[in-house]
Amino acid sequence: MTNKETAKMTLAAGVATVAVARADSAAVNKALETLKTYDWGADRNALNPIDRAIIATHGDSAARKALEKSLVDALAGGISRSAQDYVCRKLRVVGTRQSVGALAALLPDEKTSHIARYALERIPDEKAAQAMRDALPKVSSKLKPGIIGSLGTRRDKKSIMLISKLLGDSDIQVAKAAAQSLGLIGTSAAVKELSKFAKKAPANMKMPVGDACLVCAEQLLADGEKSEAVALYKELNGDDQPKRFKVAATKGMLTAATKK
Template identity: 50%
Template sequence: MFTRMNGIVCLTMALLLGCVASIATADEALDKAFEALKTYKWGQDRATLGAIDAAVVASHKDDAAKKDLEAKLVAVLKSDAPQAAKDFVCRKLSLIGSAASVPALAALLPDEKLSHMGRYALERMPCDEAVAAMRDGMGKVKGLVKVGVINSLGVRRDAASTAALVGLLEDSDPQIAGAAAAALGAIGSPDAAKALGAYQAKAPKELKLAAADAYLACAERLLADGKANEAKMIYMTLAKPDQPKHVRLAATRGLLAAAGQK
């Protein structure tokens, strides 16, 4: 006789089996996606990697799953997988990457083809190791790639990079010097202000506006940090007649704001 209790037991068993089957299916799909990733090239169906997208989202609040995924992604990064595959990996690590991913990502920084995607992940990762890797990497890279690393350190407002950035203001490549000035402006510390102040007179003609903009940004940071006097000094410098009109107006606005902050 099929009792009500038997029915409940059967239903429970069926649900459990269903869950197990569904987990097994998900695992299989994930394995298949990682297999596809190893040879993934531009133009291939992006949906073949969908199981990895889903696993990354599902790993929210599941540290073990996150670690497992991270390890698999890093393995692809260290392999000879195509550029499109590594591009994908960096995007995923930008979401779940931890200090464990940093060495593999840092290794991409000097690579002209993958440096940006390495930063794409490192810049988003909140751990100190990520910003330290970019700081260390800055001295080891050249040209446009260096500009990118400097930009990322500016985004992270890495005060520990200040001395190195100050040195780069003298770089013969105007893109590097301009990026260094902008990063110092974003850092916005008294040390950065001092360096940018000295740079205003020295900046080559093509970098005058970039230098002034960085100095204005620095003043805003100082003002927001309650350092009104330091900010005022900057604004007074930039309000002088040797500056273009829009810079003078910006500086005059800054002076008004600084005057309102006692």
């Protein structure tokens, strides 16, 4: 009998434990129990059964769901920062919308915001992006660049308006992250916001906005939006632009010219 078959049988029997191979379930439950007291300096190997369970349950949605629920329950159960760190790393791989609530609860806290994003950024479910969008206006300026960056990395189109409002933020880290992420999102709507802001950008934002526009143009070109990309390159090739942007824009236009 394979591990997956055993896992399914365990679930079918209604056993409220992590559904992995029968031989391993006791070890997994022991590891989950260890999480309650796990802290910096503890033996990392004590958690290895959970790592093994993640591999063993691949492709078995029921077993995965049970494993994920155990991790989410652990996260919500008042565990140490080190244990939270471990759980979020695992949810990065196995997390679904089931995990989002528990992870989102960690976003406003400066100690846990990043490790929550460590999972949320990589969970493809839209609910993960929504949790970060919802958190963005509420978190401190220190945490904003991280959430903005995660939304940009996801190319989350729904966050464009939210992020563009932060281009003029008084915290330069927030404003730079906003420009960079709009560049990564790289859609027509993102370009529109960047171009609008570029006309009034303060001196310390001209470089980040110009760079973001170049990244946007490349993304538009890659997405087949040639005419929009060329229009953006022309803006960046204007007389008022720094030489480095003009050179880059000229190169971009040459690249665009060779594209069908």
